[in-house]
Amino acid sequence: MRAVGIILAGGNSSRMKELTTKRAIAAEPIAGSYRSIDFALSNMSNSKVQRVAVLTQYNSRSLNEHMSSSKWWDFGRKQGGLFVFPPVLTQDNSWWYRGTADSIYQNIGWLKESHEPYVVIASGDGVYKLDYNKVLEYHIAKRADITIVCTKCREEDASRFGVIQLGEDGRITDFAEKPMISKADLISAGVYVVRRRLLIELIEKCAEENRWDFVNDILVRYKDLKKLYGYVMDSYWSNISTIESYYKTNMDFLDPDIRDFFFRQEPFIHTKVDDNPPSKYNPGSRVKNSLIAAGCIINGEVENSVLFRKVFVGTNCHIRNSIILNDVYIGDNTTIENCIVESRDTIRAGSYFRGEDGIRVVVEKNERYPI
């Protein structure tokens, strides 16, 4: 592909509550076996982008662990491949990334050294499947300056996203970032295509004016000056910046059509594979409408839930409408309902957790008794 890729993965969201105390949003586990950045990385890889930079900042340890090798996404290359850029101290810079535009500005050298004429910018917290080549073709056909990938969304969600209005030819007539009230039903999916030289120019100008945010300081400010076009994506798209959307996104994978779209239709989503044995169902297990990842051992009841890798469910347990992250040990006679259980937790036998109104995040750091 004639573009380099940038994945913005430095963000944090306070609305993810306890789930971001140990990881960046881009490293949030999704659908039993994946992390959210896998979707952007796989889209890049499947679209044959050869050089990809991942910009990290907030709590990047688990993200780095996940990307300890780039070979899982087929980026283990001599030419190009995967570049992970956290903020660095240099002679003339001692700032963290002050915003998305700044994170690109601080790595502008990488962008200048690239030869590809275009850049695809994606965020690390979107769950979707998209061929960026299609967006680039559209971008070129429209002679656009910047193309923004848009998706339909429910009205109440609009205040969380950039809201877009398109003219008949696809040109963006209005762009409002996280408005309080919005009638439009198109939102920005956080994926942009732009000519590399133009991006460098915009980012540098922005930095001169002490502006650091890509959306507010570039997209919104330039919306009338530059030709911004919207590419409408009509397949599944979800963003996981709140507990509710995180819960819903995971539960969406219980729908056979969504599983079919992501896992049975090419191209596939890649992730770091680990070496867990297949899941095991002992006497007493009763599993209904649930996703069970590798390495799980089930002795109790599981219903309408997503169990990540290496979860142990004791006898006479009842797990309902819950997401159990990886490597959780659940002692016997435990009931968990409407909860998200943080990874590596140990739940004592006989515990009871229930989200009464909304989803409860369970963080239990008990000592693990030997299994």
Add this chain to the structure above:
Amino acid sequence: MRKEMIAMLLAGGQGSRLGVLTSNVAKPAVSFGGKYRIIDFPLSNCINSGVDTVGVLTQYRPLRLNTHIGIGIPWDLDRNFGGVTILPPYESTTDTDWYTGTANAIFQNIEYMEQYDPEYVLILSGDHIYKMDYEVMLDYHKANRADLTIAVMPVPRSEASRFGIVVTDDSRRVTFFQEKPKEPAGNLASMGIYIFSWKVLKNALITLKNQSNCDFGMHVLPYLLNAGKRLFAYEFNGYWKDVGTLGSYWEANMELIDLVPEFNLYEEYWKIFTQADVLPPCYLAESSTEERCIIGEGAEIYGTVRHSVIGPGVRIERGAVVDGSIVMRGSCIGENAYVEHSILAENVVVGKDTKIGVGEEAENSFNPKVYAFGLATIGENSVIPAGVTIGKNTAVIGKTVADDYPNGALASGGVIFRENADAAEEVDA
């Protein structure tokens, strides 16, 4: 640079006693335990024991094996120096030979081994399920100042004639060796795992180079024993399973579903690695029931699974029942089908309302030694049409249609070989 010990893994065998399971693939590439292939066990043992140079000798139908091993990434055997190397038979200016025996195969790769200037060479075979620390065996070899150490384990006298039998003195030095004896002189069976001191091995291979079908058990061991070399037996008491027959293959799989299996794949220590596709978790639907089973990643279960080992990406439709069976990756069991005490290889499609593995037992008409144990065995990529019934001790391979089943049934003891019929017959010849 040199390596202290390198491993040579014999993976060229066909495994004819696995019948249609090895029609298209070598035995080491046959699936095992809902995720693995048989060769994963010796390969994982190697890397877990610190042996990072492994030559894999292939001959029979190597494609699946080659694809599986690749450059060795899953086992961390992708190394700058050493790592895994596939060693097929090759052509040379003077003579061109297939691998005619186990020792002959190693002889033909002396050059490969010499690159690493090793002190010891570990010889392994790709058809056993076990976890073993070869480093401990090497320590034992060194402590004995041995020329050859043979891993052995006690077997029941009744089964001893299937193995190479080792007789030792009190210090565990081998005094006598019989290959598959009619009247075994002991009960210590060779596991086909040898550590040779390289110089001894090289000399023996060169001395015996004109021996036809040169084999370790038949020729090399007796030769070394006669030459007065120091041969020692290393007794192993862990889990070790020969999966050479359909019966033992089925049994070894079924042992994995015990509450705490003797061979435990869930331990953190001594992990077994494999080339795994990236797959989503398995999905168990509202209509599913599962009882004592193992289910691989990406499987979609709408029916009932009991006492079975289900591979990755398998789909079991609503109303279907799979009981006491092995279903390998990518297979699909149609609605209301019933599968009992059967082995279904990869990518088998079973039509709806079909019954497999039912009825009275009867001896197999084609090869009663292979297709026994009451198992119905379906080869890979087979298609079983809707509504037919397949009995016990049966074998099917190929895309079958309703006309292949007189009165809609394949009686117990029958076989159907379609399309790949030639390959299947070779197996049984």
